[in-house]
Amino acid sequence: MKKIVFLAIAMFMFSFANAQTDEGTLLVEANTGFGAFHPSNTGFYLTSIDGNTAWNIGLEGGYFIMDDLAIKAGLGYGDDGNEFTSSVFSYKIGAKYYVSGQIPLQIDLNGASIEDADENPMYLGLQAGYAVFLTDNISLEPGLRYDLSLNENFSDHGILAFNVGFALFF
Numbered sequence: 001m002k003k004i005v006f007l008a009i010a011m012f013m014f015s016f017a018n019a020q021t022d023e024g025t026l027l028v029e030a031n032t033g034f035g036a037f038h039p040s041n042t043g044f045y046l047t048s049i050d051g052n053t054a055w056n057i058g059l060e061g062g063y064f065i066m067d068d069l070a071i072k073a074g075l076g077y078g079d080d081g082n083e084f085t086s087s088v089f090s091y092k093i094g095a096k097y098y099v100s101g102q103i104p105l106q107i108d109l110n111g112a113s114i115e116d117a118d119e120n121p122m123y124l125g126l127q128a129g130y131a132v133f134l135t136d137n138i139s140l141e142p143g144l145r146y147d148l149s150l151n152e153n154f155s156d157h158g159i160l161a162f163n164v165g166f167a168l169f170f
Contacts, residue, residue, distance in 0.1 A: 020137060020169040021098045027062035027070050029141075031165040038147070038159055039121045040090040040112040042074035047081075054081030060092065068098040072108065080114070089113045094125065102131045104141055111151075119154040123147035131167070141165040 019025075031043030038045070042058035058076025065071055074092035094108020104127070111122035129143020147159040 020133065020139070021064060021068045021070075021101050023064050023066050025064045025070075026170040027064065027072070027096075028168045028170070029060040029062070029072075029074075029165050031058075031060065031163050033145075033161050033163045038161065039080065039088055039114060040076075040092070040110040040123055040147070041078065041088075042076035042090050042092045042110065043163065043165075045078065049081075052081035053079070055079055056088070056090070058090065062096060068101060070096045072096050072106070074110075087115045092125070098131065102133075104129050104131055104143065109150075110147065119151060121154045122150040123159070124150055127163075129165070137169045139167045139169070141167055 033041060033043050033045050041056040042060055043056065044058065045054065045056040047054050056076050056078030058074060060072055060074030062070035062072035072092070072094050076090035078088050078090070079086060080088055090110065090112040092108050092110040094106060096104055096106040098104050106125070106127040108125040109122070110125050111120060113120050125145060125147045127143055127145040129141045131139040131141045133139045142164045145161045145163055149155045149158055
């Protein structure tokens, strides 16, 4: 019985050992967003309503500068489905911290350059989720994200979104 209890405690302790988020590890992420089109999206998105199709493709990457803390950057490109604009180039730079190696918290500055637009959006992004490690180097990360508008000339509204991310750790 003592061996079973010891084994259970050891397995529990090792479940919090996260070599994935160790200093020097590279991070590559692909995210999906659900809800309305976000002008500064660095993930994957596709929707079609009344013949207008909005899409985006993007990728984010990072480097763990210390255990559990990664510096990140992301790029995206898409079309907002609006007949007056044709392309949107988006960017993101920030930091992601994994609390206990499994609860990712992110803060970033993100924005977009919209072709032929008078004003371009810029946001302060806050994100929290939960990392489910499917393998040693792949995680599924559902989460909530809020983008606070920093450019009132573009929009004075924030954007709340649910997303699902996939992360690779090298």
